[in-house]
Amino acid sequence: MLVSILAAFAAAQAAYAQATAPALDQAAQQLFFDRLYQTNLRGPRWTGNENQNTLIATVAAGMQLAGLTVETLETNFSRWDPRWWSLSLKLTNGTTLGLPTTGYWPYSGDSGLQGVTAPVHDAGSYALFPNQTANSGALNLTNLPANGTILFFDNPSPTRNYSEPGYGILGSSVPLEEIPELGNLTNPHWQSAKTLNFTQIIQLGVIGVVASWVNTSDANGALQFLPNSGAPGNGSVHYDVPGVYVGNSTGETIRQLVADNEVVSATVVLDAPTLDATTSTIIGHLNGTAGSNNTIIVYTHSDGPSIIEENGPILLLTMAEYFAANPLSINVDFVTTTGHMSGGHVNESAWMAARPDLLLNAKAAIVCEHFGAIEWKDNFTSGEPVFEPTGRYEPMWTMVNSSSASDDLHQLYLNAFEGTPDELRMAMVSPQTVNGVLSNWYGAGGSSILGYSDIPTVGIIPQPDYLWAAMVDGGWSRLDVDMAVTQIEVILRLIMSLDAQFVAGTL
Template identity: 30%
Template sequence: MPTHAEHIDRLNALGPRRSGNQAHRTLIDEVAAELTALGHRVERDTHSFERWDASEDAVSLTVDGDGVEVASAWPYSGETGPMGVTAALVLLRGRRKRWAAARGRIAVIEVDNVEAPASLVLDSWDGRLPFDSVANPVISSELAGTDLTAARAAGVVGVIAVWRGLADHESRGQYLPFTRPHQGLPAVWVPESESDRVVAAARRGATATLVLDATRHADATMDTVWAVSPGAGPHADESVLVVTHSDGGNAVEENGHIGLLALARDAAEIPHDRTIVFVLVAGHLRIPAVTEHGQATTAWLRAHPELWSPAAGGRTAVAGLVIEHLGALHDRTDAPHPGEDPDAAEPELLYATTREFDALVRSAWGNPAVRPVKPGALVHLGEGEPLFENGIPAIALVTGPVSLLAETRHAGVDLDLLGRQVDAFRALQRRLADAPDRAAFGVVRRPGRIRKIFAIARVAWFLARRRQR
């Protein structure tokens, strides 16, 4: 099996693994081959979908004939063809956009990289969170609430989204937002260094040409691969799910297969009481292609209830481990002005969905500074969400550096930290697979209606206060 460093080098060599592209499919096949070499029987679930793609040289923007830097294309937004679309610019402000005011024009909007209290998206077991606030473009692109389908219905011919509060080198290559269906309206992101220029041009109604010569592939496919390591004890009818995803734009998002393969090797070499199911899901970056709700793991759970649901009469999943974003550093390696310690790790974000698992992580993770979180009332970030929604107690790593969704070969990975995290997951797998009584894992308690309403009100209040500033 390749070393951790060789795995990271391979991810950088493959480049962005957009859902269903050749790099993505190659990685899936390589992981499947490694699972097979460990003696596991690999199964595949094939997802067919329409894939949207745009290369860097197929995206450009000019204003009054002068070129403007494009940070990234808005994935699955729309297409202009090679000649692009030429129209007057108009500036739209406010969270609720008056798209009709941009009929027949290219709308310019501003998107703040919002610094939000961490408590808006996370909850804690002991009243403390691993960090006080979060400013991540993944969250900001969603909080902006931009509805391109509404813009298209109003007759807008294109959208330019201008980043505010996000460093230029971090904005480049951001594959955001990644949760939307095809919008039917071309849109791009431009960096903050171009913001004043583009906003001024929109105020005076300057003419711009937007090119987003994207292609759509109606017959794209991608495979979720999975393998079962049967239990050899009295609890073999109970299962532990080990989950990660295969699509990602850099060597942090996603490198979870490194941990999955290490745990699969451990399971192949050491007998274990409970059955362990290893799942490498596809579609994390194209969720609408695999499910109408939740993360990509939802599709696998629905397809294979016999491996986790007691209602299906097969095995009952009593625990889960979700491995994402191993060894994440705070800065990209190409950061022009790295922090005081360029090798500083991003604070580890670890979910424990029961109080018992919170205690287990604190004793077994090996980093006394780690404070496990419990899911917030509105969201459980990452592929652990479907396990939480289905009442499967789980521990999930989903650390989120600013560059997490950036398509780059410069993602910061600390190999020592990655190794320690893999070792911690290996120790956790042994505990979960052999613990004598699943009652020690606790019971997942999902938020009730009142708690969700209160959480929605807090988010609305936060956004309203920002608008008043």
């Protein structure tokens, strides 16, 4: 009898908690939908372009209207602006063969509309070491043509593994066997770690680059903004070696034609001037009722190619409006940073130096990105990869720091998933030190600084294969707004739990 009474009491408590859990009302949900839809209509939010600046200004104004104090930190930089690109081969039979591309190598160079033309050198494969880091020495850079070269090579993507020993699994919202992606991430956007030694190839006479995707469908590789780190420069000068990507089948065609000595030259067109631009980080401060300096940082970035990659500002605005109407005791700083898509030419974490007090006052940090992402993968069943939806949502990969001070935050985060649908899969992974090297913390650039700090941090970063891709529909067909709402409500519950700990004096 006692057991049944206790079980009934526990069930009643759970039902009460669920009934009283914070939730967006119908009006807030409709407004969230409208903002996502209308933002998507404007096109990609590349760092410093008009679309990104419009999004930032609109979110800042929305936070001010909600009653937050908003600070804007502006950065001037030189923005690389890709406009037109193409690839063609002049053959020995006198014909010109136009070839499809899947995109361009960001910040690689500017050929103008006239393009650059030179003989093609097949450098083989930009291979990977067993630890999945780039082996630039694998490229064959010997015996290049004397009067300029178009460098061609295969560019395989690394595989990432969130299983041990690189990452410790500290918890999940569903059994781990329901997250098979855990041990095998083949997402092309991880190619961001593979850069070229532009100084070296320029000295060798390379004037253009053609990189071929391998083991990836053309649709999966299309318009990926890779590598994220771009070509090196001093913030205003970029190496002028225009580069484009091609799909696997096109790469095989190029390689065969070159091997058969049927190619006289290749022409790479990448019209991509560099423009003076301004980009901004905004910090929205919401005062808590306790009147203390203590705060929770909620962080994201605002630049990206799709409505999946950078819906963070709209997530944060929605949360800010909710807590403005439902006050907390603790302060909340909503930080929307810039520089994520700048090829490394804008420092994403510069706000931390400009406002060191934010980190000094922070009791916890939450990084929110890429909510509502529908999972798409290459299906190799037919032999050739076909990019298609899997019928699932992307797991909410959540980077967490593993210090004992973070244990309470981890548990509160797990608790926030109580009552959510099984389709919402989350795994907390913590970077581990292996052979003296600390594994990478993925996500918006500044979040790694938070994650490696003493501030308890959760960095939520669903990682779809198309994350870095600029899609024709802006990614709208791969966004589930209802799921994004559910994920927002998880964060609302987490913040309220942190606030309750703050009031109790245990945060």
